[in-house]
Amino acid sequence: MQSKVMFADLTTGTFRIEEDPRLFRDFLGGTAAATELLTRHGRPDIDPLAPEAPLIFAIGPFSALFPAATKTIALFRSPLTGELGESHAGGRLASALRDAGIDALVVTGASKRPVYLKIDGLQADIRSARTFWGQSAPATERILREAAETRGRKLSIVRIGPAGERLSPLACATVDGSRHFGRLGLGAVMGSKKLKAIAVSGKGAVPIGDAKAYRNVYDRLYERVVRSGEMRKYHELGTPANVLALNAIGGLPTRNFSQGTFENAPLISGEAFLRDVNVQHTACAHCPCGCIQIAELREKFAPAHYSTVRVSYDYEPIFAVGTQLSLSGPDEILKVIASIEKQGWDSMSMGNTLAWATEAFLSGVIGESETNGLCLCFGDTKAYLEALRRIASGEGEFFRDLEMGTAFCSEKYGGADFAMQYGRVEPAGYLTGENAVMSWITGVRHSHLDDFGYSIDQKLLLQEIPLEEQVRMQVEDARWRMVLNSLVICLFARGVYDNDIIVEALGTLGLEWPLDRLKRLGEETLRAKYRWKAACGFSLDNTAIPEKMFRVKTSTGLIDRDRMARRLELYCKDL
Numbered sequence: 001m002q003s004k005v006m007f008a009d010l011t012t013g014t015f016r017i018e019e020d021p022r023l024f025r026d027f028l029g030g031t032a033a034a035t036e037l038l039t040r041h042g043r044p045d046i047d048p049l050a051p052e053a054p055l056i057f058a059i060g061p062f063s064a065l066f067p068a069a070t071k072t073i074a075l076f077r078s079p080l081t082g083e084l085g086e087s088h089a090g091g092r093l094a095s096a097l098r099d100a101g102i103d104a105l106v107v108t109g110a111s112k113r114p115v116y117l118k119i120d121g122l123q124a125d126i127r128s129a130r131t132f133w134g135q136s137a138p139a140t141e142r143i144l145r146e147a148a149e150t151r152g153r154k155l156s157i158v159r160i161g162p163a164g165e166r167l168s169p170l171a172c173a174t175v176d177g178s179r180h181f182g183r184l185g186l187g188a189v190m191g192s193k194k195l196k197a198i199a200v201s202g203k204g205a206v207p208i209g210d211a212k213a214y215r216n217v218y219d220r221l222y223e224r225v226v227r228s229g230e231m232r233k234y235h236e237l238g239t240p241a242n243v244l245a246l247n248a249i250g251g252l253p254t255r256n257f258s259q260g261t262f263e264n265a266p267l268i269s270g271e272a273f274l275r276d277v278n279v280q281h282t283a284c285a286h287c288p289c290g291c292i293q294i295a296e297l298r299e300k301f302a303p304a305h306y307s308t309v310r311v312s313y314d315y316e317p318i319f320a321v322g323t324q325l326s327l328s329g330p331d332e333i334l335k336v337i338a339s340i341e342k343q344g345w346d347s348m349s350m351g352n353t354l355a356w357a358t359e360a361f362l363s364g365v366i367g368e369s370e371t372n373g374l375c376l377c378f379g380d381t382k383a384y385l386e387a388l389r390r391i392a393s394g395e396g397e398f399f400r401d402l403e404m405g406t407a408f409c410s411e412k413y414g415g416a417d418f419a420m421q422y423g424r425v426e427p428a429g430y431l432t433g434e435n436a437v438m439s440w441i442t443g444v445r446h447s448h449l450d451d452f453g454y455s456i457d458q459k460l461l462l463q464e465i466p467l468e469e470q471v472r473m474q475v476e477d478a479r480w481r482m483v484l485n486s487l488v489i490c491l492f493a494r495g496v497y498d499n500d501i502i503v504e505a506l507g508t509l510g511l512e513w514p515l516d517r518l519k520r521l522g523e524e525t526l527r528a529k530y531r532w533k534a535a536c537g538f539s540l541d542n543t544a545i546p547e548k549m550f551r552v553k554t555s556t557g558l559i560d561r562d563r564m565a566r567r568l569e570l571y572c573k574d575l
Helices: 021-027 030-041 093-100 137-148 186-192 211-227 229-236 239-248 270-276 315-323 330-343 347-363 381-393 397-402 406-413 434-442 453-459 467-487 499-508 515-535 561-574
Strands: 004-009 014-019 055-058 072-077 084-089 104-108 115-120 123-128 156-159 173-175 179-181 195-201 278-282 292-302 305-313
Touching (some): 021 030, 030 055, 030 072, 055 186, 072 186, 084 515, 104 195, 115 137, 137 156, 137 195, 186 195, 211 229, 229 239, 239 270, 270 278, 270 292, 292 330, 305 330, 315 330, 330 347, 330 381, 347 381, 347 406, 381 397, 397 406, 434 453, 434 467, 434 561, 467 515, 467 561, 499 515
Parallel strands (some): 115 195
Antiparallel strands (some): 055 104, 072 084, 156 173, 156 195, 173 179, 292 305
8 A cells, every 4th residue: 555645834835745655564554653753743842833833634544445444643732731632533534535645644834824725636735714714613614615625526624613713722623514623722733823624635546455355354344333232322322322321320420520420311311312303313434333413403593583503412512511511401502512613612621611610600719700790500501602602702811711721720710629630631521430530641642532441440330350450451452542543443443343353454455464563553652652742741650630539429439549549550560
């Protein structure tokens, strides 16, 4: 397989294509290749929003060739944490990059004026975005599809909303209709470069050496994705199936992680959304799963007149603006998600930040002098929509600060002991126990997707596992996810892609990667990421857990300080 890297310099408006057979021969693709490119072209000592700071996108050898290999990897220095930023998104982008013949895209520099990057095959140019700078993320997609889509060439569009233009570290980038490069501020990195969007298309094809062997592997994987128990929930309710499951074990974070159950969970469950507001299941390109859930929100704006908008939803937004803010109806949650989507914020970070603000207001850490008379109370949808409006318009210092995230606000106003942030990143929706917390404090993205810590916690409800074994399992999973994210496979399908079929699938593409070599790649990539994080100032010795977490009961009981110290010691040793 021939591999190509496109370099785009927005300062000079120049492009070049480099063939780098060693990069993909030695680093396979995806996150491993992107980490190598960040090491080569990025500097941990420069501001994340500096023009020379690179923004790197990469796909892997399985992208657009095997079922559920749908993600694109983005690596950058995060303006939220100041260290490694990594985000993954589905949609059509991986397929479009494959069609264009591009395995990785490295964007540097900064335009003086708003622009978007148009890539068609191996050709690229920079076009003005002046007329739609300031538009919402959904509106930007509509404008570009009409203006830039060529007959027979389906575009994939990555774009930012006004939050990215304002350089909010909570800004994400939206991909196509409903997928996101979420968390860690990729939207602000694009905004700092005056890059409103990237539109990619192509019509290339990947030659397959042994078509018969490839088809055999493809068909087996397809059957597993479509019919296996591993992915059943994604075909039906999608990730919102987690709402009732986590609530049943006391692991559903509620009202700023004050408790693990939500009294109105049945009203906002995946089942309730499906029954009351769901209108479509859809899928990323080259995925037969269909886990993306689309709801319809109708709002009255004048007598006898209603607006209708389609809003995608998953478990994480339901947790972040539903249970965290104590909203008890699908329509209320969808209104908040839609407001967040227009601005282009990350819903998890914004939801958690609003939950901190509410507890800060109710506990007296902040008052009406900061909120300009707006009372923040759990369950008050109108107040949250007004808060989001004020944040978007920059109305008042406190609301401008909320766009900077939980860590920034708690450092400025107080309330750090109940500020739900780990390494300056707001957490995901799991109050399951110590292994989940370990994922957030040690993970290279401070994310529940760095390893299966929350899943280990749930296993502990059924069986005893020695602490040393729990840590070993977590480290091994973190390493193996480097492999999955280099291929690049949607992590929902991680149980479908077992070791044997991965090695066999690579072989059909002419890539000889035995299992031991794949495991070495995982170990080396994880270490390389930690080295880059360390160069940015991160240290596993200085990890911190919000004090509130030691007082709240999780699915597996209270978190113990001594056990957490022991876990961290073992984790560092096992790495």
